[in-house]
Amino acid sequence: MNQWQPQLDKILLAAYAKLPVGTSAQRLYDNLVLVVIVNRESGCIEQAEVSFVTQAARDFLASLLCGYDLRQGAEPLARLLQQVYFGPLKKALLSAVKMIAAQYTEACARNQEVSR
Numbered sequence: 001m002n003q004w005q006p007q008l009d010k011i012l013l014a015a016y017a018k019l020p021v022g023t024s025a026q027r028l029y030d031n032l033v034l035v036v037i038v039n040r041e042s043g044c045i046e047q048a049e050v051s052f053v054t055q056a057a058r059d060f061l062a063s064l065l066c067g068y069d070l071r072q073g074a075e076p077l078a079r080l081l082q083q084v085y086f087g088p089l090k091k092a093l094l095s096a097v098k099m100i101a102a103q104y105t106e107a108c109a110r111n112q113e114v115s116r
Contacts, residue, residue, distance in 0.1 A: 011040050011107055015099035017092035032089055034096035036065060038104060040111065043071035057087070074101035
């Protein structure tokens, strides 16, 4: 029988942001949800999912987020999103990205405290 081996090299981060009233996304969801799976050591986003209505938007954003190194903080990613995303959910998306970056920083700090 195989013994369970958890994947401690990855962490899951999730952020929620209020959606603007009157958007199609707001009619379906109360909040924008951004979930990423990150390599703890490298800070690299390996998988990303965002609660946008269309598959094209979800795929586009996942392709931008995957591969990003959260050790750089939120600002480079926020600048990129400002350049390429012109939808009505921009403010909510930027807020969620900033929360994810802050959560990664906090997770790393906690991990260093535990390993001391």
